[in-house]
Amino acid sequence: MTPTFIEQGMLLAAVLFCLGLAGLLIRRNIIFMLLSVEIMLNAAGLAFILGGARWGSADGQAMFIFILAMAAAEVSVGLALILKIFQKYKTLDTDEINRMNG
Amino acid sequence: MTIQDFRNILPLLIIAAASVLLLVLIAARRNHRLACWLAGLALAGAFATSLFPSGTMPQAVGGLLAIDGFSLFYSALLSAAGLVVVLLSYPYLQPLREQMEEYYVLILLAVLGAVILAASRHFASFFLGLELLSASLYALIGYLVKSRDRSVEAGVKYLILAAASAAFLLFGMALVYFETGVLGFSDIGVHLAQAGALSPLAIAGFGLIIVGIGFKLALVPFHMWAADVYEGAPAPVSALVATVSKGGVVALLLRFYNEAGGYQFPSLTLLFALFAAASMLGGNLLALLQDNVKRILAYSSIAHLGYLAVAFLAGGKMGAGAATFYLVAYFVTILGAFGIVAHLSSGEEEAERVSDYRALFWRRPWAAAAFTAMLLSLAGIPLTAGFMGKFYIAAAGVEGGLWALLFILVASSVIGLYYYLRIVVAMFSQAEEQKPVKLRLFSGAGLILALLVVALVWLGISPQAMMGWINQWVAG
Structure with missing residues (x-):
């Protein structure tokens, strides 16, 4: 891959990361917040792959596979908790679920 | 891997196998008592094999883990904390109508993650250890689905914020990797030393990694999850979040900073100094507003991690020794404080409001005395572990010339006295109606709490023995 291509890729990763962060801050539905976090994680994964491409080593790709595995584990626990939340409150809006503050 | 490698990572293997x-x-037969025993034995085994290692030290296991005095000391400390949490959990969970056995699996995995963090010397093991710890904590915090409303809410809050912080951390690692082309801590250190100054990309990368770590340590301004999670989680799990999770990350931070040579870059040091100052002031000031003992302890632990960051910033052998001693004192104290909360909780109602502790001394004199000792140690009164911890931090800070931070440390400790003493005063105030005195002199949890009080006074009166071990293992 050419250096310009890699630089553009890093730019894309940064944009994806910011998009995910913006989604996390703006969205009020827990499922969408979880989705936004996934976008942020995948942006990090993309940056690792590009790092691997820049240095011609497989380390970046290995890290990406770790990220995939971890994201899957996180989503499975997250969805289980979200199910419980929905059974209890009949809503997924974080403003309505929020009972503790101070 | 050779046989020697397996012997070196024996503490990790014991916890994982258990x-x-x-x-x-559990698949064969559910039994709460048996699950508790197995988890306790495994953690005791990990503690023993860390203190009496069978392999030769120091030893690198692959490129990922380093087994040396530092990691073994921390692995002993973390396993011991996990053991205390397990023993406190049994009487706490017993009256609840939940499925308790998986709880102990999750505790074992959380401790395993923290021990991996303490031993890791590579971004991959750092990340895996951290995620193992976090993923078990999501489930543990939300564990009491049936009996506590706030438990699931706290679990989801922690999940979203911890996952976001993991994304920050990973993006930071990716930037550092993009810049340097290596993932091992010492390789990064070599690369940075050659480069001399940090490039903007590397600064961004380290900044994001510090955000991720700051979130895990609940340093201000990344502290917003702490109070809600401590309040919503079952009391023994709050103790686990406050000790094992933070202890593992502190160990990692000390190793990472030393090996990657973070101390030579003033921009990173300044960032940490700001977080430390904000945590000391923010934690103590926010605690003044609280009326819930678990929330007070949450803000208090934010402030304590701020104190610890001062020792970390002082750097050098003295800084690492002071940080480790403070962490030991903090572990003993905070485990004891949450242990009392768990001990006084009955079934589905936790003793968490300050008013629940009113006139406690006249009802449960021993519990009140132990809680008073813990609170005085948190406040840093002489003859307690907390005082000696602060003393060593001050010594390390003077050595490193961190006068502004030391001034904030002293000033915020004085503010902290107010809310600790408020609970103490509530406990000793006279009861309005005379309730029958109930003396429970001996129980399992009572024994643990008594041991923690003994440890606290011992560390406060003669800290030389512990400091000697720390110097020999951690700084040696």
């Missing part, structure tokens, strides 16, 4: 064994056991 968690699998426990899962198989």
Whole structure:
């Protein structure tokens, strides 16, 4: 891959990361917040792959596979908790679920 | 891997094997007492094999883990904390109508993650250890689905914020990797030393990594999850979040900073100094507004991590020794404080409001005395572990010339006295109606709490023995 291509890729990763962060801050539905976090994680994964491409080593790709595995584990626990939340409150809006503050 | 490698990572293997064994056991037959025993024995085994290692030290296991005095000391400390949490959990969970056995699997996995963090010397093991710890904590915090409303809410809050912080951390690692082309801590250190100054990309990368770590340590301004999670989680799990999770990350931070040579870059040091100052002031000031003992302890632990960051910033052998001693004192104290909360909680109602502690001394004199000792140690009164911890931090800070931070440390400790003493005063105030005195002199949890009080006074009166071990293991 050419250096310009890699630089553009890093730019894309940064944009994806910011998009995910913006989604996390703006969205009020827990499922969408979880989705936004996934976008942020995948942006990090993309940056690792590009790092691997820049240095011609497989380390970046290995890290990406770790990220995939971890994201899957996180989503499975997250969805289980979200199910419980929905059974209890009949809503997924974080403003309505929020009972503790101070 | 050779046989020697397996012997070196024996503490990790014991905990991992016990968690699998426990899962198989649960499939065959559910038994709360048996699960508790197995988890306790595994953690005791990990503690013993860390203190008496059979391999030669120091030893690198692959490129990922380093087994040396530092990691073994921390692995002993973390396993011991996990053991205390397990022992406190049994009487706490017993009256609840939940499925308790998986709880112990999750505790084992959380401790395993923290021990991996303490031993890791590579971004991959750092990340895996951290995620193992976090993923078990999501489930543990939300564990009491049936009996506590706020438990699931706290679990989801922690999940979203911890996952976001993991994304920050990973993006930071990716930037550092993009810049340097290596993932091992010492390789990064070599690369940075050659480069001399940090490039903007590397600064961004380290900044994001510090955000991720700051979130895990609940340093201000990344502290917003702490109070809600401590309040919503079952009391023994709050103790686990406050000790094992933070202890593992502190160990990692010390190693990472030393090996990657973070101290030579003033921009990173300044960032940490700001977080430390904000945590000391923010934690103590926010605690003044609280009326819930678990929330007070949450803000208090934010402030304590701020104090610890001062020792960390002082750097050098003295800084690492002071940080480790402070962490030991903090572990003993905060485990004891949450232990009392768990001990006084009955079934589905936790003793968490300050008013629940009113006139406690006249009802449960021993529990009140132990809680007073813990609170005085948190406040840093002489003859307690907390005082000696602060003393060593001050010594390290003077050595490093951190006068502004030391001034904030002293000033915020004085503010902290107010809310600790408020609970103490509530406990000793006279009861309005005379309730029958109930003396429970001996119980399992009572024994643990008594041991913690003894440890606290011992560390406060003669800290030389512990400091000697720390110097020999951690800084040596």
